[in-house]
Amino acid sequence: MFYSLVKSFVKFGLQWYITDLRTEQLELIQEKTPSLIVANHPNSFFDALIIAVHAPGEIRFLTRGDLFEKPVNNWLLRSLFMLPIYKKNDVDDAAVRNAFTYEECTRLLKDGKHILIFPEGRSHNQYTLHKFMPEGCDRLMEMCYKKEVALQIQPFALSYSSFSFVPKAVAIQALPPIDPTDYIEDHVVQMTAVLQKVREELTANMLVQPLVPKENPPDLQKFLWIPAKIGYYTQFWYYRLWRDYIRKKTEGTIFFDSLLFGSLLFSYPLVVLLFSLLIGGFFGFMWGLFVFLVLPFTSYCMVKAQRIKTEEDFEVIRKNYFVTKEKQND
Numbered sequence: 001m002f003y004s005l006v007k008s009f010v011k012f013g014l015q016w017y018i019t020d021l022r023t024e025q026l027e028l029i030q031e032k033t034p035s036l037i038v039a040n041h042p043n044s045f046f047d048a049l050i051i052a053v054h055a056p057g058e059i060r061f062l063t064r065g066d067l068f069e070k071p072v073n074n075w076l077l078r079s080l081f082m083l084p085i086y087k088k089n090d091v092d093d094a095a096v097r098n099a100f101t102y103e104e105c106t107r108l109l110k111d112g113k114h115i116l117i118f119p120e121g122r123s124h125n126q127y128t129l130h131k132f133m134p135e136g137c138d139r140l141m142e143m144c145y146k147k148e149v150a151l152q153i154q155p156f157a158l159s160y161s162s163f164s165f166v167p168k169a170v171a172i173q174a175l176p177p178i179d180p181t182d183y184i185e186d187h188v189v190q191m192t193a194v195l196q197k198v199r200e201e202l203t204a205n206m207l208v209q210p211l212v213p214k215e216n217p218p219d220l221q222k223f224l225w226i227p228a229k230i231g232y233y234t235q236f237w238y239y240r241l242w243r244d245y246i247r248k249k250t251e252g253t254i255f256f257d258s259l260l261f262g263s264l265l266f267s268y269p270l271v272v273l274l275f276s277l278l279i280g281g282f283f284g285f286m287w288g289l290f291v292f293l294v295l296p297f298t299s300y301c302m303v304k305a306q307r308i309k310t311e312e313d314f315e316v317i318r319k320n321y322f323v324t325k326e327k328q329n330d
Helices: 002-014 044-054 071-079 094-110 135-146 191-205 218-249 256-283 285-305 325-329
Strands: 018-024 035-039 059-064 082-085 114-117 152-160 168-174
Touching: 002 044, 002 256, 035 044, 035 135, 035 191, 044 059, 044 114, 044 152, 044 168, 044 256, 059 094, 071 082, 082 094, 094 114, 094 135, 114 135, 135 191, 152 191, 218 256, 218 285, 256 285
Parallel strands: 018 168, 035 114, 035 152, 059 082, 059 114
Antiparallel strands: 152 168
8 A cells, every 4th residue: 555655656756857858668567477677777766766666566675775875765765665785895694684584575465465576776867778787687587497486577778868967858768578587507597698688678768868858749838838837937946956955965976866856755745735725724625725736737738848958978987885074175
C-alpha cells in the first residue's frame, strides 16, 4: 500500500518535470517473474525513479552504501525501498555488509519482488555506456541459481534530452528479458556472457547524444499560452529559487535533477496548500479551493509550454560525490 502511494505520488509529480515522456515496449516486462532490473546509469537517483514508476511490481534499489551511515539516513532510505551496497573504500567490512544485502535481495527475489541494479556502478551524466562493475550482478545471479529462484534479467535503456535543464524529454525502453539459465555450462551460469548480452542490448538501444524533444502542436501551444503566463508570473519565482540554489550546491556533480526534483516534489504541494489556506481564511472556502486548483494547473501549463532545451556540453565529466568543506580544506 505504502509503495503504491509513493509510486503514484512520484509519477504524478514527474509530469511537471518531464513534459515529453516516451515509453517503449513496456509490455515486454514480466511482472509476475522475479527480475534483476538493469539499465544504463546517466542521471544518478533520477534513473531509479524513472524506472520505478513505469515498471510494474515492487522494486528495491541497490544504492551506494555510504549514504546509509547516519541512522536517520538509514531509516529514510530503507523506507524508500533502498538497500545499501558498499565499495571497498567505503568501510572496512564492506564484504560482510554486502553479503547481508545480497541475502536480503535473494529473499526478496524468491518472494517475487524485483531488484534494480546499475551494472556501471557509478553515474556519469554522459551518453555513453561505461565499464561494468559486475560483482553485484554476478553474486545475485549465482545465489539465485543455487537457491533455484527463477530469475529473469530485465534491461531498460534510458535517454535524456539534458541533465541540466527543466523541463526535459525522457525515453524509457524495456528490452527483451534475458534468462540466465540459457547461459549455463557445466551447471554454472556464465555470468560474463549474460552481462555481455546485457551490454550489447543496451548499446544497441541507447542514444549516444541528447534525446531530441518533440514540439507541442500549435493548437495546444495556443491553448497553454494564457494559463502558462499566469503560472509564470505567480509561481516561476519559487521554481527559480530552488533551481538556482540546487544548481549552486550541485555544481560540477551529477545530482542536479535528483535534488531539484525531490525538493520541488515535497515542498511545492505544501506551498500550494499554505496559499490556499491563507486565501480561504481571508476570503472564504470557495476562493481557497479555487487557488488550490488553479495554482497547480497554471504551473503545469507553464512548464508544458516551455521549450525543452537539450544538453550542449554533454561530454563534460561531473563528479558523482559531494566535496565537503572539510575535504576542501584538507
